[in-house]
Amino acid sequence: MQRRDFFKKLGAAAAVAAVTPTISFAADAKKPSGPNNLSFKAAVDAVTGGKTPVVSSKIKLKVPEIAENGAVVPVTVEVESPMTEADYVKAIHIFATENANTRCIDVHLTPANGKAMFATRIKLGGTQEVATVVELSDGTFITASQSVKVTIGGCG
Amino acid sequence: MGKRKSLIKIKPKKFKDGEIVKVSFMVMHPMETGMRKDKKTKEIIPAKYINKVKFSYNGKVITTMTVWESLSTNPVFTTYMKINGKGNLTVTYTDNTGEVNEHSKKIKPKG
Numbered sequence: 001m002q003r004r005d006f007f008k009k010l011g012a013a014a015a016v017a018a019v020t021p022t023i024s025f026a027a028d029a030k031k032p033s034g035p036n037n038l039s040f041k042a043a044v045d046a047v048t049g050g051k052t053p054v055v056s057s058k059i060k061l062k063v064p065e066i067a068e069n070g071a072v073v074p075v076t077v078e079v080e081s082p083m084t085e086a087d088y089v090k091a092i093h094i095f096a097t098e099n100a101n102t103r104c105i106d107v108h109l110t111p112a113n114g115k116a117m118f119a120t121r122i123k124l125g126g127t128q129e130v131a132t133v134v135e136l137s138d139g140t141f142i143t144a145s146q147s148v149k150v151t152i153g154g155c156g
Numbered sequence: 157m158g159k160r161k162s163l164i165k166i167k168p169k170k171f172k173d174g175e176i177v178k179v180s181f182m183v184m185h186p187m188e189t190g191m192r193k194d195k196k197t198k199e200i201i202p203a204k205y206i207n208k209v210k211f212s213y214n215g216k217v218i219t220t221m222t223v224w225e226s227l228s229t230n231p232v233f234t235t236y237m238k239i240n241g242k243g244n245l246t247v248t249y250t251d252n253t254g255e256v257n258e259h260s261k262k263i264k265p266k267g
Binding site: 036071072073076096099100101102103104105106107108109110112113114115116117118119120121122123 | 176187189191213216217218219220221222223224225226227228229231232233234235236237238240
């Protein structure tokens with residue numbers, strides 16, 4: 001092997017070694033690891049049992065379009081329902097699609113609630129979509145979602 | 157652990173029997189995700205979050221909730237409830253570390 005070729009190979013190997021760790025590190029940083037990691041699709045499947053929820057205008061999902069602080073984002077879910085024994089909202093599930101654990105809260109309601117509404121405050125890791133899946137008493141699932149821009153550190 | 161600070165708010169304040177009122181339950185809780193590091197010691201702060209909340213009214217369960225760590229520090233749970241006579245509204249909440257607490261409020265409908 002000539003001296004020139006040897007240096008060429010050495011340079012190529014060094015370049016690969018320099019680039020690969022940064023790539024893998026960036027991929028790790030994107031997905032924060034938590035004890036209860038769960039992707040959005042897996043979370044929805046766990047709730048609906050494999051059924052695909054239908055997008056419905058019956059749900060009113062109130063989330064701010066721009067959240068100044070990702071640690072406190074108010075979420076309100078209201079569903080049009082008579083809330084009688086025959087027809088009521090069984091459960092409201094709230095998801096943050098890009099968090100490490102996408103499930104936020106499952107609320108199981110009864111006709112004694114009188115009105116199908118639930119409000120809370122959630123944490124968001126960054127700009128993402130907030131989704132809700134609602135289970136009705138006849139076993140069907142409806143859904144709604146809205147994107148939230150989280151502006152940590154100013155201009156975002 | 158000592159007793160946590162918590163509060164039950166009912167809106168409107170004066171209500172009649174059979175009326176549907178808004179009920180908010182607030183609790184002081186760190187809701188630690190288990191993913192945050194202590195800045196000084198560089199150690200991961202262990203997870204501590206509420207995982208179960210139950211609203212019951214005169215012994216009858218109205219609403220149950222399963223909670224994960226994505227809820228804010230000092231969470232608020234707001235929902236509606238139908239008033240059905242005098243009694244107690246009791247909120248029971250459980251921690252992932254096994255801490256169980258309870259808060260109850262007397263309900264007195266007028267008229």
